[in-house]
Amino acid sequence: MSQRNYRAAIIGTGGIAHVHAQAVLGSGRASLVAVADVDAGRAAEFAAKYGVPRSHASTEELLREERPDFVHLCTPPHLHAPLAIACLEAGVTVLVEKPPTLTLAEFDALAEAESRSTAHVATVLQHRFGAGALRLRRLAEAGELGRPLLATCLTQWYRDEDYYAVPWRGTWESEGGGPTMGHGIHQFDLLFSVLGPWREVTAVAARRARPVDTEDVSMALVTFDSGAVATVVNSVLSPRQTSHLRFDYEHATVEVEHLYGYTDEDWTVTPAPGHDEVTALWGRDRSERRSGHSGWLAAVLDALDRGEAPPVTVADARRTMEFIAALYASAFTGERVRTGQITADSPFAQKMDGTGAPWEKVRNP
Template sequence: MPARTHLSAIVGTGAIANAHASALRAAGDRARLVAVVDIDADRARAFAGEHGVPGVYPSLAALLAEEAVDVVHLCTPPRQHASLAIECLDAGVTVLVEKPPALSLAEMDELVAAERRSSAHVATVFQHRFGAAAVRLRRLTAAGRLGRPLLATCATLWYRDDDYFAVPWRGSWDSEGGGPTMGHGIHQFDLLLSVLGPWREIRALAARQARAVHTEDVSMALVTFASGAVATVVNSVVSPRQTSALRFDFERATVEVEHLYGYTDADWTVTPAPGHEDVLSWWGDAEPGSPSSHEGQVMAVLDALDRGDPPPVTGADARNTIEFVAALYASAFTDETIHSGQITAEHPFYRRMDGTGAPWAEVAAR
């Protein structure tokens, strides 16, 4: 039996909230969804009815005033993430926030500061870190079983039509903080960063190819890591044949995954370098495990809370990923190589991801 049942609430009852509700239900007695929040009362009541939730509230403040919850799941549009997460932390409530946790490095630093002064924690939903195959890959990499990482490719090639961007908060720097770099590819390159470790520098470009938005709809980057590994990262919402793909070339093996919105063990392949066929036994010795999912991350969060540890993905982990996004935009819009740690409080890309302005800003504004 679990040490405790974690009382949980969901703020924002849009589509992604269903994944959180399902994950909480899968946790059994370890978690109980006791309340939902949405400014749309009808939608909140419908969601509560569908998922058997007793409490319905019009605001996070009302929820925190009435319910003694342990974990809040933030599923609102991105613009509200940081402010609502800070509200939870200031109330001493741990918060699991959908990506991106903040729209700028400045907001991310405010969120990390709020966590430091709180008894509670903040974690970001990057569920691709929690599939069994990704966990296995990080363990083998850390143990040196695959040799040095040499080269990686990371591609998030998705398709979003004009109707998708008709939602008022989409395609805007003010409400999303960016285009596919911030809102779509971030899952894939967060997994890339979790495997390859600290990045050192980035050279990038971004373009507005086909969508009538203020943000980019395509970005590309060349990345050098502290280990010496190099990688390409491509993010798109204009690619009719959709795929999400990662490839890692180590000294002793190539490890690849191709999927769309979530992977299983079957989506991964391992190709040993000549003379290193033992890699296959190290990879294959593990029992087939869980896919990448909200369920996997929620279970990891509950495990950490039961131990009294900060839940994954920590504020520091998420900050590294958000800094990578800021650096990509800074490089793309200034035509400069950006180094890790370069974007400080005085840098124009610290407070806004579009920094000095996207090259197409005047055209998009017309």
């Protein structure tokens, strides 16, 4: 497989853009040719820091003058869909930070725009690409672990009131949701990448402590097509922060506990009686690399070298976005929600809070 050097650009030069810039510059396979931000001063400062030759004041100007091979979209969430569609219409592949859109309807519009374009759209969900996750999927697909039985997926983080002082945070209109949408998505996307299609969800969501419009904690019970069952917890109220996934298979328990990125040292394997061979299988091909944007970008570039859609593809990301909509629908209606149940005319396809969060109804009877 031949490799080429790609022309990359970044739109939005806030905090997460620095991680993207470092991944591009460290890849050895792409050059950062331009950045854009509505704050021209911040864009120029960012460009100077990373040796980027040009900065622009708008997406339109960047796309018109630079013609990059792909764009990293690092803006606040409410801008993701319109700017990603602009990139696709210009024939430029776009790599969108999570969450890719505010709603399932927006996501389907983005998928439709991709179908009309020669370019692709991919969502940045980097924890799929760490060495441990790759090894787990490989062993599971080979049948070495037996059937998946149950799993737990915990994103218990802490965000204080100062965090929510940023105007676009904590609102349905600009962030799309609370920790379900913007924090736990990394972990349960990894869960889905291992266990496959989810079938049904029963959930609760609550606003317990933060001055936000959205939830600040949610919990869900999930069943999968495989028959496996899982619990998913998403919180921004937890002083001891952790990201913890546990997979119980017939032949072993496989766990990872980390915060914002894992290495092989963060994974543990406990074989079931009579299956000690799993420990040896897990110990092969160990890596010291940390899960993060560099590993994800390498997978993106490999796909582009092959002429394929980069990960995480529209089909993969839609499964995750549909789960978010289903979780909110279950939490706010009290009903169990199955995959495919949220159709285009559902209020939970149009807005993640659907007909309105219960606490909003109490405040505004």
